[in-house]
Amino acid sequence: MILFFGTVNAQMTFELDYLLEYESFEIVKEETKLKESFFIATNSKNNNYYLEVKNLDTLKFKLNFMAHDSMRFNFVLRKNDFFNSDSIEIVLPDKAKFSNTVKFRIQNHDFINLRDTIIQESPCKQYIFKNIDPKKAKKAKSYTYKFIIEQGTEFHLPVLVHPTAYEDWKVNRNIPNGIFREKLFYDYYGILDTKYKLKKIHKIKKLIYVLDQTILDD
Secondary structure, eight states: EEEEOOOOSSEEEEEEEEEEEEEEEEEEEEEEEEEEEEOOOOOOTTTTTTEEEESSSEEEEEEEEEETTTTEEEEEEHHHHHHSSSSEEEEOOTTOOOOOTTTGGGGGGEEEEEEEOOOOOTEEEEEEEOOOOHHHHHHHHHEEEEEETTTTTSSSOOOOOOOHHHHHHHHHHHHHOOOOOEHHHHHHHHHHHHHEEEEEEEEEEEEEEOOHEEEEEE
């Protein structure tokens, strides 16, 4: 159930102020192929939650809302409604409540800051997130994630969709702020197989109201 400009006495309110537009590429035999375009809607001052927006068809989006250690759920929305509405009101679906039961994994993972990389003659900060336990990394065939940060976006907290990465950042806070202009996925053998590339940053003002079913039943 999705409503627009409805009752505002929701149990939980989430504010989104940036819409980050990305392109996803897959690398196969050293050939880079465009896979899809998508959005990540964020709050620049609170990275505890985000909204991932992907194409379902020509008229609708499939959206994945994630509030770390709180809730995670998907819903479908018409594209016109998403872009033209300042607020979305949604009933919390069944089984949407989420708790990160593997927080202990931050003991085996860490962020590692790298030297700045030069892109178009300008330095960009970069870091990786990886499993630092060799035995566990080998057993799980763990990926390494590399983030290259867009210049001038220090006002935005790190965009971390991986629950373990977010928990590690929350404890250590040892990486720079900023929106990633590129996110690279390296498999256990160090082979790059996926890349996200920032296409555009949109300033928005959108509210998501999440209502618990028990409130509606009262």
